[in-house]
Amino acid sequence: MHPIRLAALAALLCTTSTFAAEGGGAPGKTAEELSKPCAACHGPDGNSTNAQYPRLAGQYHDYLQRALQEYKSGERKNAIMAGFVATLSDADMDALARYYGGMPGKLDDLSKHEQGD
Amino acid sequence: MTRILLARFILRATTLALFAAACATSALAQDASKGDAKAGHTLVYTCGGCHGVTGYKNAYPNYHVPRIAGQNYDYLVAALTEYKKGERAHPTMRAQGESMSDADIRNIAAYLSSITP
Numbered sequence: 001m002h003p004i005r006l007a008a009l010a011a012l013l014c015t016t017s018t019f020a021a022e023g024g025g026a027p028g029k030t031a032e033e034l035s036k037p038c039a040a041c042h043g044p045d046g047n048s049t050n051a052q053y054p055r056l057a058g059q060y061h062d063y064l065q066r067a068l069q070e071y072k073s074g075e076r077k078n079a080i081m082a083g084f085v086a087t088l089s090d091a092d093m094d095a096l097a098r099y100y101g102g103m104p105g106k107l108d109d110l111s112k113h114e115q116g117d
Numbered sequence: 118m119t120r121i122l123l124a125r126f127i128l129r130a131t132t133l134a135l136f137a138a139a140c141a142t143s144a145l146a147q148d149a150s151k152g153d154a155k156a157g158h159t160l161v162y163t164c165g166g167c168h169g170v171t172g173y174k175n176a177y178p179n180y181h182v183p184r185i186a187g188q189n190y191d192y193l194v195a196a197l198t199e200y201k202k203g204e205r206a207h208p209t210m211r212a213q214g215e216s217m218s219d220a221d222i223r224n225i226a227a228y229l230s231s232i233t234p
Contacts, residue, residue: 060181110169
């Protein structure tokens with residue numbers, strides 16, 4: 001198994017069992033604390049260097065929030081992400097989305113990068 | 118004695134050259150499968166209608182369309198392929214994905230991931 005996947009799964013198992021005891025949600029956790037499991041794949045600064053995983057830093061926060069909600073509802077299917085979001089409350093997802101959206105990153109819209117022939 | 122040494126040297130040099138050639142070939146093969154950023158640059162003209170308008174929002178539900186310039190290559194290929202296969206729900210993106218060949222997807226991803234701020 002790929003080391004990063006293994007790390008993600010291990011992190012997933014840890015968070016699942018911890019949060020299950022609290023009955024879902026993580027009251028009082030800061031976005032930085034909530035982001036620890038995310039860092040395994042998306043990087044501590046939200047700029048994943050493994051091309052398999054999306055960069056989050058500087059993404060629109062409401063898009064990130066929507067993506068997390070879709071993983072939770074099952075509208076978007078990804079085994080790893082489904083496991084992580086299962087433990088997050090709406091407030092947690094909002095906090096995480098704002099946390100990563102506010103980070104400096106390489107993402108941009110296409111306004112300066114499109115062309116016609 | 119000298120002749121044997123010379124023969125050994127030639128054998129080793131040939132082996133080395135063959136190995137180097139094999140490496141170069143596989144590197145080229147990888148580049149070819151990775152998509153052509155120049156071809157992608159032309160294709161993303163369509164994407165700019167939504168992703169090229171700073172602050173543009175999806176009508177319903179209401180959230181910003183994501184920043185895709187500078188996103189990671191493998192993730193972009195996976196996302197577009199999921200839209201193409203109908204595994205991700207967004208209607209406009211599904212329609213776009215269905216119109217793309219696998220090569221188009223790789224070319225678009227190659228261009229978008231090559232963009233730096």
